[in-house]
Amino acid sequence: MTTNYFGYAGKILFINLSTGEIRKDPLDLADARKFLGGLGINNRLAYDLIKPGLDPLSPGNPVIIGAGPLIGTMVPGASRTIATSKFPLSGAVSAGSGSMTFGFNMKRAGYDHIVITGASEKPVYVYIDDDSVQVLDASGLWGRDNYDAVDQLWKRHGRCSSISIGQAGENLVKFSLALVDKMATIGRAGFGAVMGAKKLKAVLVRGNGGIKVADPKGFMHEVNTLFHRAKSYKLHSAAVAYGILNAGGSFMLGDEGPYGLNIYNKVKKDRIACPSCFIADKDVLVVSEGELGGMKTYTHSFGMVATAAMKGTITDYAKATRIVNMLNRYGLGHQEFDSMFELILEASETKVLREDQIGAVGRNYETMHDLIEKIVFRRGIGDVLAEGWMATASEFGLDTNRFSSHVKGLGTQFDPRERGLGTMEFEQLVNPRGGHHQSGGSPSYNQGAPVEMFERHVDRMGAPPDAVRRIMDSPFGFNVGRFTRYSEDWFAVFDSLGICIRSQNNRFYSADVCARLFSTATGIPVDKEALMEAGERVWNLYRALNWREGFTRKDDTPPPKWFEPLKAAGSEFEMKDYFQTRKLTREDLEQLLNDYYDERGWDPATGCPTREKLTALGLDNIVKDFEARGLL
Amino acid sequence: MPFRDENNPKLLIDLDKCTGCLNCQLICSFTYHDEFNPALARIEIVRNLDDSKGLSFSDECIQCSICADYCVYGALTRTEEP
Numbered sequence: 001m002t003t004n005y006f007g008y009a010g011k012i013l014f015i016n017l018s019t020g021e022i023r024k025d026p027l028d029l030a031d032a033r034k035f036l037g038g039l040g041i042n043n044r045l046a047y048d049l050i051k052p053g054l055d056p057l058s059p060g061n062p063v064i065i066g067a068g069p070l071i072g073t074m075v076p077g078a079s080r081t082i083a084t085s086k087f088p089l090s091g092a093v094s095a096g097s098g099s100m101t102f103g104f105n106m107k108r109a110g111y112d113h114i115v116i117t118g119a120s121e122k123p124v125y126v127y128i129d130d131d132s133v134q135v136l137d138a139s140g141l142w143g144r145d146n147y148d149a150v151d152q153l154w155k156r157h158g159r160c161s162s163i164s165i166g167q168a169g170e171n172l173v174k175f176s177l178a179l180v181d182k183m184a185t186i187g188r189a190g191f192g193a194v195m196g197a198k199k200l201k202a203v204l205v206r207g208n209g210g211i212k213v214a215d216p217k218g219f220m221h222e223v224n225t226l227f228h229r230a231k232s233y234k235l236h237s238a239a240v241a242y243g244i245l246n247a248g249g250s251f252m253l254g255d256e257g258p259y260g261l262n263i264y265n266k267v268k269k270d271r272i273a274c275p276s277c278f279i280a281d282k283d284v285l286v287v288s289e290g291e292l293g294g295m296k297t298y299t300h301s302f303g304m305v306a307t308a309a310m311k312g313t314i315t316d317y318a319k320a321t322r323i324v325n326m327l328n329r330y331g332l333g334h335q336e337f338d339s340m341f342e343l344i345l346e347a348s349e350t351k352v353l354r355e356d357q358i359g360a361v362g363r364n365y366e367t368m369h370d371l372i373e374k375i376v377f378r379r380g381i382g383d384v385l386a387e388g389w390m391a392t393a394s395e396f397g398l399d400t401n402r403f404s405s406h407v408k409g410l411g412t413q414f415d416p417r418e419r420g421l422g423t424m425e426f427e428q429l430v431n432p433r434g435g436h437h438q439s440g441g442s443p444s445y446n447q448g449a450p451v452e453m454f455e456r457h458v459d460r461m462g463a464p465p466d467a468v469r470r471i472m473d474s475p476f477g478f479n480v481g482r483f484t485r486y487s488e489d490w491f492a493v494f495d496s497l498g499i500c501i502r503s504q505n506n507r508f509y510s511a512d513v514c515a516r517l518f519s520t521a522t523g524i525p526v527d528k529e530a531l532m533e534a535g536e537r538v539w540n541l542y543r544a545l546n547w548r549e550g551f552t553r554k555d556d557t558p559p560p561k562w563f564e565p566l567k568a569a570g571s572e573f574e575m576k577d578y579f580q581t582r583k584l585t586r587e588d589l590e591q592l593l594n595d596y597y598d599e600r601g602w603d604p605a606t607g608c609p610t611r612e613k614l615t616a617l618g619l620d621n622i623v624k625d626f627e628a629r630g631l632l
Numbered sequence: 633m634p635f636r637d638e639n640n641p642k643l644l645i646d647l648d649k650c651t652g653c654l655n656c657q658l659i660c661s662f663t664y665h666d667e668f669n670p671a672l673a674r675i676e677i678v679r680n681l682d683d684s685k686g687l688s689f690s691d692e693c694i695q696c697s698i699c700a701d702y703c704v705y706g707a708l709t710r711t712e713e714p
């Protein structure tokens with residue numbers, strides 16, 4: 001592959017599964033300037049391709065895969081692939097992200113974005129090998145789980161990168177996801193079902209080309225500084241040893257116990273890095289003995305095993321690992337399964353659901369195992385559960401707010417009653433795709449961060465000095481609503497450039513460094529202000545995509561449960577701010593939401609971008625479109 | 633068990649520590665071919681279908697050891713020739 005592009009591969013690949021049409025368009029550099037790539041250009045494509053109100057499982061819903069301009073280079077951790085589509089669980093236009101080698105291969109094959117539309121009548125997979133793009137028969141793979149199907153495909157085509165679905169996606173489970181290279185999850189909330197509805201078992205890609213950068217010397221200067229910093233980082237070996245379970249140099253889950261370091265060391269077979277990552281954190285886990293001896297599981301963190309063990313009070317690590325293994329093989333979203341499990345337990349304890357309706361359930365391995373099977377294969381009650389817990393609640397007449405914490409129909413993972421209202425917790429309210437936290441990273445990810453760290457962090461993320469002052473002028477130490485705006489823009493830049501946002505990687509970057517990396521790689525000169533403005537533009541477009549679907553401020557409402565005390569470990573916990581200054585009321589949350597919209601320059605009544613904001617960001621076409629729709 | 637490859641005996645290879653990050657290939661191809669492209673690197677990193685791994689140097693390797701400088705996992709270490 002030869003290309004005149006720097007950083008970018010230069011092409012967008014369009015595949016229509018209904019008609020078989022395959023088309024390659026050149027990447028428009030004006031789009032690259034405005035939206036960077038990855039998430040940003042995915043949003044821009046989605047704006048044209050997703051007809052408002054379309055059924056997520058209809059052929060018209062596109063699968064848009066994006067790999068940013070830094071992927072394929074040596075920028076550490078530049079391996080984030082973004083999958084955008086309208087997801088069926090929430091009905092929101094959503095962007096899932098996953099790592100491993102898909103984006104790397106896509107770029108090397110010559111594509112910055114891949115757009116798959118239409119639907120096939122029989123099961124197929126897409127096989128991309130540099131210039132060659134084929135849609136091939138997958139009937140022999142349908143019904144096989146992720147590991148099994150990808151192994152078959154690799155035997156047939158040699159090792160390449162894959163995005164695949166398991167039976168959960170095939171059976172259109174609303175919280176199915178896909179796996180990248182059998183390892184990384186992508187698209188909780190039903191991306192798997194979107195592929196399943198297209199009868200698309202997998203997308204394989206292999207690239208043999210290379211990526212050039214515009215200013216090799218300048219570029220390597222930045223890369224070398226990052227490598228130097230990583231090498232002298234005193235927690236580097238702990239970060240590599242424990243991944244996201246690294247807590248200041250020790251293992252977050254303790255040395256002993258059913259999921260302590262003793263067990264982790266026993267089950268950890270190998271450590272895997274995404275291309276160019278200097279903080280490898282992917283695990284290959286192998287159970288060494290007993291009934292499940294030999295079982296191999298790929299995961300982004302042993303934390304998944306620990307969560308399964310805690311949720312199901314499972315003391316046998318092999319069984320807890322088996323739960324993770326099943327979820328991954330079938331391609332079922334961990335988080336949504338967890339909320340479903342909790343809902344069933346709570347509804348049965350309170351006798352809202354009876355044994356004749358759901359069978360005998362308990363907080364144990366057997367119930368988890370049984371529920372997973374029922375949901376994935378839509379057996380008995382599983383057929384209802386597979387539709388998501390909003391549908392489940394309405395089927396059984398349950399009060400959704402009583403049993404679960406959700407925003408826009410997507411379950412929240414971070415409960416502010418446990419650790420205070422940090423940015424991850426707050427982000428779940430305002431994220432366009434629903435109760436998702438990933439774009440809300442900040443020092444509040446860890447407990448006990450000093451207040452000065454917040455100031456340093458928001459400055460590193462490129463917030464202007466007046467914004468830093470507004471953020472730090474708060475009775476709660478920092479204003480979580482205002483801060484979150486900058487976390488999102490930062491995330492938008494990372495997901496658009498293709499850099500991994502995980503804290504152990506993103507800690508080495510600043511807005512300045514990102515701007516220099518982008519400029520030297522692509523030859524498009526930007527300073528940090530322009531780069532962060534592009535991030536803001538990408539996020540505004542993300543919001544606008546969902547505004548068009550009908551989501552407004554009313555959908556940013558905090559889950560009612562947050563205002564009730566959380567009963568745990570024999571005590572009660574109330575929602576407080578991150579520094580635990582005081583209990584937060586509904587009025588406090590409304591004020592913080594107002595602050596967030598204000599910091600964004602959005603209309604606090606609708607929670608959506610104003611005409612002025614969209615115009616200032618150069619999104620005039622959206623202003624016109626929204627005026628025509630009567631939204632502006 | 634760490635081992636050496638006859639095409640580059642200056643580096644000690646510890647496969648157990650290799651994470652497959654490919655930084656060695658990226659820096660080698662960039663240094664000698666001005667692009668990031670594992671296919672042009674003089675070091676090969678292999679992951680087999682059963683997850684077993686391989687690492688070798690091609691006979692074009694000039695033993696400059698730059699790749700080892702970018703291996704942060706300890707899979708490639710500069711040593712004197714045995």
Ligand code: SF4
Nearest residue numbers: 077274277280281500
């Ligand atoms: S930190 Fe983990 S997910 Fe991120 S690039 Fe590295 S290995 Fe991949």
Ligand code: SF4
Nearest residue numbers: 650651653654656703
């Ligand atoms: S740089 Fe080191 S860890 Fe990474 S692929 Fe090369 S030898 Fe393996």
Ligand code: SF4
Nearest residue numbers: 660693694696697699
């Ligand atoms: S020693 Fe030098 S030439 Fe040989 S593989 Fe490493 S970087 Fe390439």
